[in-house]
Amino acid sequence: MIPLSDRNPSRTIPIVNYVLIAANILVFFWELSLGPDIERDLFLVGFVPARFWIAPFYPVNLIRIVISMFLHGGWLLLGGNMLYLWLFGDTIEDRLGHFKYAIFYLLCGFIATLTHAVMAAGSRLPSIGASGAIAGVLGAYILLFPRAQVTTLIPIFVFITIREIPAVIVLGLWFVLQLFVGVASVGVPEAQNAGGVAYFAHIGGFVAGMLLVVLMGGYRRAPRPAPFDDYFR
Numbered sequence: 114m115i116p117l118s119d120r121n122p123s124r125t126i127p128i129v130n131y132v133l134i135a136a137n138i139l140v141f142f143w144e145l146s147l148g149p150d151i152e153r154d155l156f157l158v159g160f161v162p163a164r165f166w167i168a169p170f171y172p173v174n175l176i177r178i179v180i181s182m183f184l185h186g187g188w189l190l191l192g193g194n195m196l197y198l199w200l201f202g203d204t205i206e207d208r209l210g211h212f213k214y215a216i217f218y219l220l221c222g223f224i225a226t227l228t229h230a231v232m233a234a235g236s237r238l239p240s241i242g243a244s245g246a247i248a249g250v251l252g253a254y255i256l257l258f259p260r261a262q263v264t265t266l267i268p269i270f271v272f273i274t275i276r277e278i279p280a281v282i283v284l285g286l287w288f289v290l291q292l293f294v295g296v297a298s299v300g301v302p303e304a305q306n307a308g309g310v311a312y313f314a315h316i317g318g319f320v321a322g323m324l325l326v327v328l329m330g331g332y333r334r335a336p337r338p339a340p341f342d343d344y345f346r
Contacts, residue, residue: 114265116200121261123207129215130202134195140183141191159239162230182222184241194243201254208331221249221321228317245314252322255284291315
């Protein structure tokens, strides 16, 4: 299932969400500029679990976690991640407020990356991508807006249909898939990056998003629009 839109408008301009999307796209174009040295350079700046555990509190390793959250391994991964962030991130930013949402996003990314590091401690493959942090956004969304209708493209063999489906089903099935594949990969470190996907990063990010959005006051009424929100309306 491919989500296309949701019936859950926000009252504020999602400035932080726009900045995050722009940053991911700009960093990806920087990756493309690396040319034949891209694999070497991504290994140097990306998050590698086995390298991380050698000195987990070394500042460079912590910086690599942040950098890795904005790197992508291809156009498809970038496009899929930005689609989910565009559709669901604005509502979470509206509920938390701009500053809290930025902190929320980064914390989800950190927890997602560390979850992968624990579950694939011996892996020497770079773990890159925004999907762990975005999984946190999805976790927050399914908790706060389970009944929100999501317009979804559903390919069935050679047929394609578009239906409105509750978020709890669309995002719930996504999480179940991550959980199923992640559990199946336990005990096989490199398999946890199967197909270029760190499934436990998704699982950790999703759960972190559900917890953090509550701890950060997500259940309270959405904040009033900031002055620049009114300006851009």
